[in-house]
Amino acid sequence: MDVNVVLSSEEIIRGLKHYRRIAKDDLLRSTETDNPEAFRRHAEARRGIYADLTAVAETRSPADVVREALRMYQDLPFVSGPDIAQHTDIKGRENALENFFLMVGLEPKVRREVRSLRTPLN
Numbered sequence: 001m002d003v004n005v006v007l008s009s010e011e012i013i014r015g016l017k018h019y020r021r022i023a024k025d026d027l028l029r030s031t032e033t034d035n036p037e038a039f040r041r042h043a044e045a046r047r048g049i050y051a052d053l054t055a056v057a058e059t060r061s062p063a064d065v066v067r068e069a070l071r072m073y074q075d076l077p078f079v080s081g082p083d084i085a086q087h088t089d090i091k092g093r094e095n096a097l098e099n100f101f102l103m104v105g106l107e108p109k110v111r112r113e114v115r116s117l118r119t120p121l122n
Contacts, residue, residue, distance in 0.1 A: 003063050003066045003067060003070070003106065003110065004063075005062040005063050005065075005066050005104055005105075006104075006105060007062055007103075007104055007105075008062060009057050009058070009061070009062055009065075012053075012057045012062055012065055012103075012104065013054055013057045013058065015100075015103045015104075016050045016053055016054045016057065016100070016103075017050075017054070019046070019050045019096070019099055019100070019103070020047055020050040020051065020054075023043045023044075023046040023047040023050065023096075024043075024047065026039065026042075026043035026046075027040055027043040027044065027047070030043060038088045041088040041089055041092065042088050042089075042091060042092035042095070043092065044092070045088070045089045045090075045091075045092025045093045045096065046092045046093070046095060046096040046099075047096075048093070048096075049072070049092075049093050049096035049097060049100070050096060050100075052072070053065055053068070053069055053100060056068050062104070065104075066101075066104055066106060069097055069100050069101065070110070070111075070114050072093070072097060073094070073097045073098075073101075073111070073114050073115070073118070074114045074117050074118060075118075076090055076093055076094055076097075076118060077090060077118065077119055077120065077121035078115075078118040078119060078120045078121065079091065079120075079121045087121065090121070098111070
């Protein structure tokens with residue numbers, strides 16, 4: 001897939017580091033929420049995605065990082081529903097990848113196309 005990325009690797013790494021800090025803050029605040037376990041798992045899932053993308057950004061081109069993020073997004077099972085406690089890990093990874101797509105300025109059309117390829121969770 002052809003992607004146009006205007007950010008440098010350093011800018012991507014810096015942005016991912018910022019997102020990881022937010023997720024860490026959420027981890028620390030999880031005990032103050034209505035559902036601490038779900039909130040913690042959601043934050044951990046986001047931190048994991050940001051760490052994985054950072055590792056890619058440290059060795060590959062910005063376009064490769066976006067392609068890897070799109071692959072990860074496509075590989076996620078599609079889940080829906082308002083209950084955050086259900087499928088918390090998947091929702092956390094999905095949220096992290098969508099945050100990343102916003103950060104790099106990925107065209108929403110590309111994300112929607114990849115989202116449509118995701119397989120629903122049985």
